[in-house]
Amino acid sequence: MHRRASAIDDFTGGWALVSGAARAEGLGFAFAGQLAAAGLNLVLTDVLDDELSARAGELAARFGVEVRTAACDLGEAAPYPAIEQAVADIDVDVLVCNHMYTPAETPPILDMPLETHSRMIDINARGYTNLIHRFGTDMRTRGRGAIVVVASGAGLTSAPYTAAYSANKAFQIALGEALWYEMRGTGVDVLVMVGGLMNTQGDALDRYPRYPIAEPEDVVREVISAVGRKHLVVPGVANRMFLLAQTRLMSRRRTVSVIGGFMARGLGKS
Numbered sequence: 001m002h003r004r005a006s007a008i009d010d011f012t013g014g015w016a017l018v019s020g021a022a023r024a025e026g027l028g029f030a031f032a033g034q035l036a037a038a039g040l041n042l043v044l045t046d047v048l049d050d051e052l053s054a055r056a057g058e059l060a061a062r063f064g065v066e067v068r069t070a071a072c073d074l075g076e077a078a079p080y081p082a083i084e085q086a087v088a089d090i091d092v093d094v095l096v097c098n099h100m101y102t103p104a105e106t107p108p109i110l111d112m113p114l115e116t117h118s119r120m121i122d123i124n125a126r127g128y129t130n131l132i133h134r135f136g137t138d139m140r141t142r143g144r145g146a147i148v149v150v151a152s153g154a155g156l157t158s159a160p161y162t163a164a165y166s167a168n169k170a171f172q173i174a175l176g177e178a179l180w181y182e183m184r185g186t187g188v189d190v191l192v193m194v195g196g197l198m199n200t201q202g203d204a205l206d207r208y209p210r211y212p213i214a215e216p217e218d219v220v221r222e223v224i225s226a227v228g229r230k231h232l233v234v235p236g237v238a239n240r241m242f243l244l245a246q247t248r249l250m251s252r253r254r255t256v257s258v259i260g261g262f263m264a265r266g267l268g269k270s
């Protein structure tokens with residue numbers, strides 16, 4: 001039987017919406033680039049308006065696809081007017097939920113202001129739900145589409161000193177996996193990406209060992225090829241080995257202790 005190179009190829013000539021796509025070194029921009037290379041037109045959304053326009057111009061010039069921007073704060077209540085305006089005359093076939101708000105400082109849970117916790121939940125949990133609900137219902141009606149939920153290994157285990165992030169990612173994984181199950185047979189593929197450390201943060205990862213840090217282009221290649229074939233993808237060998245140890249070989253108590261030590265070193269906590 002003929003096997004498609006990627007289910008994403010089915011959407012060539014259609015439209016993809018990628019959230020959190022404004023930063024040149026970010027994963028969202030890498031997704032946008034590879035989707036554009038596959039011939040999809042793009043709606044890019046992010047809170048960073050000027051950077052978003054710059055990225056859109058670069059992709060349109062490089063790949064000859066149409067690229068629209070919708071700058072908005074995904075922590076606001078839905079619907080998002082800028083996104084609605086951008087998609088008014090198109091169908092979105094591919095949704096990549098990738099945006100993420102993480103504060104520069106990640107203190108222990110009770111030392112992080114409650115407003116910061118709330119803002120993270122608004123953007124990272126509610127914002128994902130808002131986009132998935134908005135475009136997932138349309139896809140289900142049309143009987144075609146693909147949704148990629150960009151989560152993290154930090155959502156499969158608990159990560160002290162970045163616990164709010166970890167909890168937000170656990171939300172995304174739980175929502176995405178259940179969505180995959182519920183959408184089987186509808187024509188809509190759902191894929192949860194459980195990412196490890198990636199080279200998207202400039203020097204912010206300087207204190208971590210280098211070997212587990214993946215390049216975003218490699219990660220996106222692996223994720224895109226898994227659409228329509230898997231329900232969850234853990235890109236990168238080092239990431240898979242870490243998660244195997246953390247989720248299968250160690251007790252949860254041991255895992256949270258090991259990760260606590262790793263995060264303390266990585267984030268420079270005493």
Ligand SMILES: NC(=O)c1ccc[n+]([C@@H]2O[C@H](COP(=O)([O-])OP(=O)(O)OC[C@H]3O[C@@H](n4cnc5c(N)ncnc54)[C@H](OP(=O)(O)O)[C@@H]3O)[C@@H](O)[C@H]2O)c1
Pocket residue numbers: 019020021022023025026027028045046047048072073074075097098099100101102123150151152153194195196197198199200201
């Ligand atoms: N980098 C890693 O090591 C790693 C590991 C595992 C998983 N991931 C996941 O991969 C995804 C991309 O990560 P990345 O490292 O490429 O991060 P990133 O560049 O920070 O991407 C996130 C984008 O979302 C934007 N954003 C923040 N708040 C927003 C809001 N309220 N509304 C709309 N957009 C908003 C960010 O803008 P600002 O720059 O203004 O915040 C940024 O442009 C995230 O979901 C992340 O959790 C990353």
